[in-house]
Amino acid sequence: MRLNENVLLLGKKVVLVPYTSEHxxxxxxxxxxxxxxxxxxxxxxxxEQEYSMQQSWREDADKCTFxxxxxxxxxxxxxxxxxxxxxxxxxLFLTNVGDPSLGEIEVMIAEPSCRGKGFGTESVLMMMSYxxxxxxxxxxxxxxxxxxxxxxxxFEQVAVSSVFQEVTLRLTVNExxxxxxxxxTSHVEEKCYRDGSSESH
Numbered sequence: 001m002r003l004n005e006n007v008l009l010l011g012k013k014v015v016l017v018p019y020t021s022e023h024x025x026x027x028x029x030x031x032x033x034x035x036x037x038x039x040x041x042x043x044x045x046x047x048e049q050e051y052s053m054q055q056s057w058r059e060d061a062d063k064c065t066f067x068x069x070x071x072x073x074x075x076x077x078x079x080x081x082x083x084x085x086x087x088x089x090x091x092l093f094l095t096n097v098g099d100p101s102l103g104e105i106e107v108m109i110a111e112p113s114c115r116g117k118g119f120g121t122e123s124v125l126m127m128m129s130y131x132x133x134x135x136x137x138x139x140x141x142x143x144x145x146x147x148x149x150x151x152x153x154x155f156e157q158v159a160v161s162s163v164f165q166e167v168t169l170r171l172t173v174n175e176x177x178x179x180x181x182x183x184x185t186s187h188v189e190e191k192c193y194r195d196g197s198s199e200s201h
Contacts, residue, residue: 004064008193011122011185015074016066017082017193019089023067024054026083030110039143040108041166064092064130068107068123070114087114090123092130102134107146120149128153129185133173141165154180 009016019027028050030036037044045053057065069085088109096102105127107120128135137155139146147167151157154177155169173181 004066005058006193008191009066009126010189010191011071011126012187013071013117013122014087014119014126015069015071015085016090016123016126017069019054019057019065019067021051021054022081022083023086024050026086027054027067027089027110030088033110036108036110039140039146040106041140041164062094064127066090066123066127068109068119070111070119087111087119088123090120090127092127092132095136099134101132102136103130103132104136104138106137115145120146121153124149124153125181125184126188128173128181129188135171135173137169138164138166139169141167 005018007018025047028045028047031042031050032044036042057063066089067082067086068088068090069082070087073085074080074082088107088111090108091106093104093106094100094102095104105124107124107127109115109120109123135155137146137150139150141160142165147157147169150169153171155171157167158170159168160166161168171177
């Protein structure tokens with residue numbers, strides 16, 4: 001999505017940066033994992049297909065994608081490359097033409113050493129600050145950690161599909177939820193991003 005191509009979001013545990021071609025090789029390596037393919041219901045792609053996918057995601061007006069970086073690693077040394085700090089990705093899809101206030105949210109913490117540290121939780125909270133009022137998450141039935149994480153973020157289960165083997169969770173942001181979300185993300189800083197350079201770290 002062009003809306004976020006120059007946006008960097010700095011949190012406590014994670015840094016969100018736009019998905020650029022610099023990130024594709026590492027992302028491609030992750031997606032060779034059968035476990036990640038299963039958890040994300042993805043098919044393996046060639047490196048060339050992955051570059052095409054990254055480009056189409058960037059151009060797509062209905063999709064907002066950030067790469068999740070490990071903030072501690074990213075801030076450790078100015079010369080650190082983003083690729084070496086990559087932890088996963090987080091996406092927001094505007095899937096319902098009839099309801100522009102609804103976004104489907106996805107998060108993947110692909111790097112095993114980064115799991116269980118709250119990276120996914122902070123990434124989702126940061127994406128939920130994007131101003132929509134209704135969020136949906138579709139998660140594989142076997143992905144208990146992800147289901148629990150969304151439930152902790154006040155999402156409620158609304159459907160189970162035995163055909164797709166997935167659970168749908170939903171959150172409507174009322175005034176109480178909005179205040180809670182603002183409290184959870186008050187530390188987040190928005191900075192200007194330029195391809196391949198993270199000038200602010």
